[in-house]
Amino acid sequence: MKKFCGRFQNDRGDQLIITEVSQDEARCDFISGESNKPIERPYFDNRLSINMKVEWDYYKSSIEIDLGNDLTYCLDDLDYPIYKALTLSGGISRPAELQFQY
Numbered sequence: 001m002k003k004f005c006g007r008f009q010n011d012r013g014d015q016l017i018i019t020e021v022s023q024d025e026a027r028c029d030f031i032s033g034e035s036n037k038p039i040e041r042p043y044f045d046n047r048l049s050i051n052m053k054v055e056w057d058y059y060k061s062s063i064e065i066d067l068g069n070d071l072t073y074c075l076d077d078l079d080y081p082i083y084k085a086l087t088l089s090g091g092i093s094r095p096a097e098l099q100f101q102y
Contacts, residue, residue, distance in 0.1 A: 001026050001056070004063050004075060009033075018054060018063075026054035028065045044068030 001020050008016045013033025020026045030049035032039050038048040044067070053066040057074065065073040 001054075001063070004054075024056060026063070028052045028054050041068055043071070 001023055005018045005020045005026060008018075010033070013036075015029075015031040015033070017029040017031065018026050019028075029038060029051065031037065038050045040046040040048060047068060049067075052068075054063050055066075056062075057064055062074055062076040065075065067073055
């Protein structure tokens, strides 16, 4: 878990801050580069993007950030199994059987 922890920032100034809680769990905050504040998640009762639960995936090769309402942000270490993640790649997933209205 330690290799995924830290502060990651993109060119727009958006920040993903991952803090280790234990060897199998962490917490994540997302801070908008536009406002320098967490964003509200309208699909999840407008809860702020702070203190989101982070757990290992099944293989312990990537982590899953719980975005709420069965949405998960998957963060892969493209240099796996090197101890420090140098290149990160992400994607959003949800259970296939769930139907969402747009």
